[in-house]
Each structure stands twice: as C-alpha cells, then as structure tokens.
Amino acid sequence: MTEFLVKHFVKDYEHVEKVSVRTAYGVLASIVGIFCNVFLFVVKFAVGLVAHSVSVMADAFNNLSDAGSSIISFVGVKMAEKPADEDHPFGHGRIEYIAALVVSFIVLEVGFTFFKDSLGKIRTPQEINFRMISVVILLLSIGVKLWLGLFNRKLGEKIDSKVMKAVFADSMGDVLATTSTVVSLVLFSLTGINVDGIVGVGVALVVMWAGVGIAKDTLEPLIGEAVDPEVYQKIKHFVEKYDGIEGTHDLIVHNYGPNRSMASIHAEVPNNVDIETSHEVIDRIERDAVEELGIFLVVHMDPIETKNPEVLQIREDAYQVMKETDPACSLHDFRVVHGKDRINLIFDMVVPREYDEEKKNDVKARFCDTMKQKDGRYEFVITMEHSFVAEEKEEE
Template sequence: MTEFLVRHFIKDYKDVEKISVRTAYGVLASIVGIFCNVFLFIVKFIVGLVLHSVSVTADAFNNLSDAGSSIISFVGVKMAEKPADRDHPFGHGRIEYIAALIVSFLVLEVGFTFLKDSFSKIWTPETLNFQAVSVVILILSVAVKLWLGMFNRKLGQKIDSKVMMAVFTDSMGDVITTGATILSIVFFGVTGINIDGFVGVGVALVVMWAGVGIAKDTLEPLIGEAIDPEVYDQIKKFVESYDGIAGTHDLIVHNYGPGRSMASIHAEVPNDVDIGQSHEIIDRIEREASKQLGIFLVIHMDPVEMKDERVLRIREKVEKILKEMDPSCSIHDFRVVHGEAQSNLIFDMVIPIEYDEKTREELPVRLAERIKEADPRYECVITVDYDYVAKPEEGPEK
C-alpha cells in the first residue's frame, strides 16, 4: 500500500534530495494521517459513548488531536518549501521543526486533559457496557494505527525526516494506549471489575510521554545538535578522496531544515604545493559537494608539513605523549618554529566537548609540561578545539 501511494501521488519519488519531492512526501503523509485519524476518532467516539468509557473517549480525542497535528504538519511542510529570500538566506526549512513542536504541545494538552478526567473517573466510576463488537472495532483501529506508524516510518527513513519519525513514535504510542483500553474492557467483561479510570491514567501518561518525545526530537535540531557520525564520515571521506588533500578536521554542520545543511571543514594541503593549485582543488570540492552531497560546504585550507623529517618526528613524539595522557584527544595544524635556544611547537588540541571546564583547562597545561620534560627546548603554543561529532568518547585519565 505504501509503495502504491508513493508511486501514484509523488512525481520523481526516487529523487528524495529535491526539496519539492521531500515536500510531496510530507504532504502525502499529512493527508493520509488526517484521513486515518478522523476515521478513527469517529469510530472510537461512538464506541466510547456506547460503552460510557473515558479511556475509549480519551483515545478518540487523542486521534482527533493527531488529525489536527497532521493539518499543522501539512501547513508546516508547505511553508518550509518556500525558497530563500533576503530576510531568510538559508530558506524556511526550520518551519517544519516549529510545526512539529506545536504538534507536541497539542499532544501534551490532550494527555493532561484526560489525565484529569481519568482521576475523576477513579473517584466516581461509571458502569461499563461490554460489547464484543466494540472490542473488534478497537482492534481494527489498532491495525490502522500500526499501519499508519509504519507508513510514516518508511517515508521518514526515505527522506531522513525527524518529523515523520516522531509521528511514527506517536502512532506506536497510540497502539499501546488503544491496546490498554481493549484490555480494560475485556477485563470488565470477564471479571465485572471496572479498571477504566486506572487504564485512562495509563493512556494519558503514554500520550504525554509521546508529546515529550516529539518535543525533544524537534528541539534538538532547532537548538543545534552534534554531527551524526555517518554524516561526519561521509563528508570527511568525500573531501579526503581528492588528490592534494592530506587530511581534514574541524568539521561543523549547521542544519537549516530537512535536506538543507551548511558545513565548514578545514582541509590540510601540503605546504610545498603552489597555493593556486590547492585553491583550485578546494573550489572543485565545494562545487561537487553541493551536487553530490546536497550540502553547501565551505572549506578552510590549512598548509601542513609533509616532508621535513625533523618536524614529522617532533609531531609523532607529541602525539605519543598525548595518547598516553588521554587517547580521546588529538592534535592538528602542527607547526614548528625553530630558534637558537628553543623551538616553538604551535598546534591545535582537540578535547571532547563533554569534559568539564577544569579538565579542559588542565589537559593543555599537562601536555605542555610533559613535552617540556621530554625536551626542555620545546615551548608549546596550544589552541584548544572541540569535537562536535555525536559519538561516545573515553574519559580522561584523572
């Protein structure tokens, strides 16, 4: 069914890097979501009235809020498609995240409302009417919501959409809550004991938890999140694949909405190569990164020593000392300025950003001391850098 909908309603559905195609995926997901959730609301609301069940009614209004969420997502996706202008030179892609954040607040509001109603139901319970047909209808609604969740996950994975993955999570929460509602009705039918209010509390809490999860997922790219290791490796390998590039460091990626990223990276080039030649390579990489990776890439060129054996030996010695101190740290932009009485070692030291301030201040000092112990002629000029990649790091030696 998913492939059928995609192929018949999305033109150029394979070209997911295009903003227009991404928007079409978002619109399709929103329309399908509106239809499914309105249908489920009508069915569950009728069942809730027949059964006098607050948990079923809560579930129904949760679906109605999901339909409203799909409408907001539709508007957000369409607004995010707007091209860049004078006031917004990087486009309007982040509107999609803002729309998802609004959705999360709607979900939370529904959860809070029915949490209150469920507690009221616990204190003053109403008699439930058990009907097998109602249970069957709710089971069918679970099937619909499960399909809708999988539908959003498949589309979300295709276009790398946090919003669609959040909808998938929300749908799975709905599957759990409706399943709990079915359990309370069946339990009453078998035992005659009304646990509807207690199940309603559980339903409300799961709905609220889903709202918090959606808010977290959409706030992260708005605030600014660490680089995905796969994206880091992709860009790093792409740049380093060109002849004339000795290495890379200081990669930073800025997200301006799904499919809209800007990145900057330092590329190391041999210092004995003509600067014009290296600059030509850098320009070519930037152009081809835009075409092949869909990323606006800005490259800073760092000349590095590749042949001076004396400098290379000193660097190797410094790297060995640093590895003994803390293997999570590294160095780059290494230069040596020789003098009559001393040699200045000038380099950047990369320290994991999660280290506390005291550790970040102590590590460069300790490294400089260890280097001076190894050779009193060496004076270090160290600039501290941070690693912005989202990957676990080993802690420093204490």
C-alpha cells in the same frame, strides 16, 4: 501498500535528495494520517458513547488531535518548500520543525486534559457497558495505527525526517494505549472490576510522553545539534578524496531544515604547494559539495608541513604521546617554529566537552611533561577546543 502509495503519489520518488520530492513524501504522509485518524476518531467516539467509557473517548480525541497534527504537518511541509528569498537566504526549511513543535504542544494538551478527566473517573466511577463490537472495533483501530506508524517510519527513513519518525513513536504509543483500553474492557466483562479511570490515566500519560518526545526531537535541530558521526564521516571522506588534501578537521554543520545544510571544514594542504593551486582544489570541492552532497560547504585552508623529516617526526611523536596520555583527546593544526634556544610547538588540542578546567589542565600538563622528556627545548602554544561532532552511540 506503502510502496504502492509512494509510486502512485510521489513523482520521481527515488530522488529523495530533491526538496520537491521530499515535500511530496511529507504531503502523502500528512494526507494518509488525516484520513486514518479521522476515521478512527469517528469509530472510537461512537464506541465510547455507547460503552460509556472515558478511556475509549480519550483515545478517540487523541486520534482527532493526531488528525489536527497531520493538518499542521501538511501546512508546515508546504511552507518549508518555499525557496530562499531576500529575508531568508537559507530558505524556509525550519518551518517543518516549528510545525512539529506545534504538534507536540497539541498532543501534550490533549493528554493533560484527559489525564484530569481520568482522575475524575477514578474518584467517581461510572458503569461500563461491555459490548463485543467495541472490542472488535478497537482491535481494528490497533491494526490501523500500527500500519500508520510503520508507514511513517518507512517514509521517515527514506527522507530522514525526524517529524515522521516522531509520528511513528506517537502511533506506537497509540497502539499501546488502545491495547490497554481493550484490556480494561475485557477485564470488566470477566471480573466486574472497573479500571477504566486507571487505564485512562495510563492512556493520558502515554499521550503526554509522546508529546514530550516529539518536542525534544524538533527542538534539537532548532537549538543546534552536534554533527551526526555518519554525516561527519561522509563529509570528511568527500573532502579528503581530492588530490592535494592531506586531512580535515573542525567540521561544523548548520541545519536550516531537512536537506538544507551549510557547513564549514578546515582542510590541510601542503605548505610547499602554490596557494593558487590549493585554492583551485578548494573551489572545486565547494562546487562539487553542492551538487553531490546538497550542502553549501565552506572550506578553510590550513597549510601543513609534508616534506621536512624533523617536523614530521616531532608531529608523529606528539600524536603518539597524546594517544598514550588520553585517547579521548586529539591534536591538529600542528606547526613547529624553531627559535635560537627553543622549539615552539603550536597546535590545537581537542578535548571531550565534559572535561572541566582541572581535567583539561591535567591532560595538558601530562602531555607537555612527556614531550619535554623527549626534548627539553620544547615550548608549547596550545589552543584547547571541543569537537562539534556527536559521540557515536554503542550498539546494544
């Protein structure tokens, strides 16, 4: 069904890097979400009235809020499609994140409202009218929300949309909530025990948790995230494949909305190559990055020694000492300046962000002591800095 909808309603659906195609995916997901959630609201609200069940009606209004959320998402996706203008030179892509943030507050508000109603239901329980048709309809609801969640996850993976992935998580929460409602109805029919209010609290907590999750996922790119390790490797390999580039470091990526990024990176070039030759390579990299990666990339040149065997050996010694001192740290921008009685080693040392000043000073001191054992003339000019790349998460 997902492939059918995509092929029939998303023109040029395979080229997900295009803003227009990505927008079409977002519109499709929003319209399908509106239709499914309005349908579920009508059905569940009717069942809740008949069964006098606050948990069922809580679930129904959760679906209504989901429909409202889909409408906001639709508006947000369409507004995010607007091209750059004089006041917004990087486009309007972040509106999609803002729309998702609004959705998260709606979800939280609905969850909190029914949390209060469910507490009241616990204090003053009302009789539940069990009907098999209610259970059947709620089971149908579980099936619809499960499909809707998987639908959003698949589309979200295609276009790398955090909003759609959040909708998937929200839908899975709805599946859990409705399942709990069915359990409470069946339990009442079998035992006469009314746990409707308690289950309603559970439903409300699930809804609020989903709202918190959506807010977290949308706030991160608005505040500014560390560079994803996969994105880092992709840009690093792209730049380093060009002749005349010896290595890269200091990658920073600014997110201006999905598929709208600006980045800067330092590229190491041989110091014995004419600067105009290296600059021509850099220009080509920046032009190709826009076409091939869809990223506005600014490349800074760092000239490095590639011929002098003495400098190369000192640099190799320094890298090895750093690895032995603390494998979590690294060096770059390494230069050697010979003086009359000293040899200045000038470089940047990248340390984990969680290191405090004492820890950083300890690593620096141990590194310098070890290097001085190799040559007492070494003096150090070290700039301590942090990486902008997120740590890779270990697979469980």
